[in-house]
Amino acid sequence: MPIKVPDLLPAKSKLQEENIFVMDESRAFKQDIRPLKILILNLMPLKQQTETHLLRLLGNSPLQIEVGLLHTSTHTSRNTSVEHLKQFYKSIDDVKSNKYDGLIITGAPIEKLPYEEVNYWEELSQIMEWSKTNVTSTLHICWGAMAGLYYHHGVDKYMMPEKLSGIYTHTINDPREKLVSGFDEEFLVPHSRHADIRKEDIEKVPSLKILSESKQAGVYMIASTDGKQIFATGHPEYDALTLKKEFDRDTAAGLNPMIPENYYPDDDPNQAPKLRWRTHSNILISNWLNYYVYQETPYEL
Structure with a gap:
């Protein structure tokens, strides 16, 4: 089933080129189906890139999904145009009476x-508090995961001596958990961060x-x-190219970054990296949507 996105969202054409089933609002309106309402709080600086990344995974689900985009009104983005934000994004004040x-x-x-x-931080705290009563399940990613662990459970982060950047092998602790259903015993995940949790x-x-x-990368997935x-x-x-873009950016800025581990063939930045974690990513999002959202959410929001 498709994801429902705004008709003019730039990510739509790119996803259609990749054969991801995307349905625009005008067509979705004609279908008598109650889609899952998923809200994305996009804190990344390159918001359009992140939109494509996440919509690609959401579009691989068998469920029909209606996606909304949220940004923090107390922070001015330097890498995304005001026009794009005004056209496609809302603030917490716009959606606080809604259920997702x-x-x-x-x-x-x-x-x-x-x-x-x-x-x-104050606005993000407000959003995370609001999510307790207005959202069936919340998926926190990277810094969003660390921030969520700190806000909800008092688990603090710690700075690492060097940035963790690369593709790392992970294992599952309990194969009976629904979120890891269908996972391989070992799977790959990209990491890119300066902080860690213990x-x-x-x-x-x-x-x-x-x-x-x-x-190598420490704790990866945690669930309440x-x-x-x-x-x-x-x-x-x-x-496939996100870590390369980060590495090239930091190199051009004179930061002398470490080459991302286990990423380039032969650790050679002149060679094209290969995408080796897509299967895990798709199963993770599908399991979250199915077991933690679809199976738990009320029909009438």
Whole structure:
């Protein structure tokens, strides 16, 4: 089944080129189906790129999904046009009276800042508090996962001596968990972050369970026992070239970045990286939508 997106959203044409089933609003209006309402809080600087990443995964689900885009009004984006935000995005004040089946909170490249120093932390806290009563299940990604663990459960982050960047092997802790249904025993996930969370801190919280981890990248997936909060410290939504773009950007800025691990063939940045984590990403999103959203959400929101 398709995802329903605004008729003029730029990501729509790119996804159609990739044979992702996308339905515009005018066609969806004619179908007598109650779609899942999924809201994306996009905190990434390159918002159009992230829209494509996430819509690509949502579009692979057998469920019909109506997607809404949310941004923080207390932060001015320097990398996305005001026109794009006005046309396609809403603020929490616009949607706070609504109910949603699912919410996705993206990452943001601000791990080095204490949470309270993030200029939109108060607004983000308001959104996360609102999600407790107005959203069936929330998926937090990378910095969004760390922020969610801190806000909801008091689990703090720690700075790493070097940036974690690359493609890492992960394992599952309990194959009986619904979120990892259909996963391989080992699977790959991209990571790109300067901060980490500690396993022992999570294990102190009775309402949290670690579902997946990596010897190199640490804890990856955590879920609250009620399924309302899912946390993924990596970037399953990244496409094949996202880490390359980050590496090229940092190299051009004179930051002398480490070559992303296990990413380029032969660790040679002159070679094209291969996409090796798409299967995991698709299953993760499908499982979240099915078991934690569709199976739990009321028919009448």
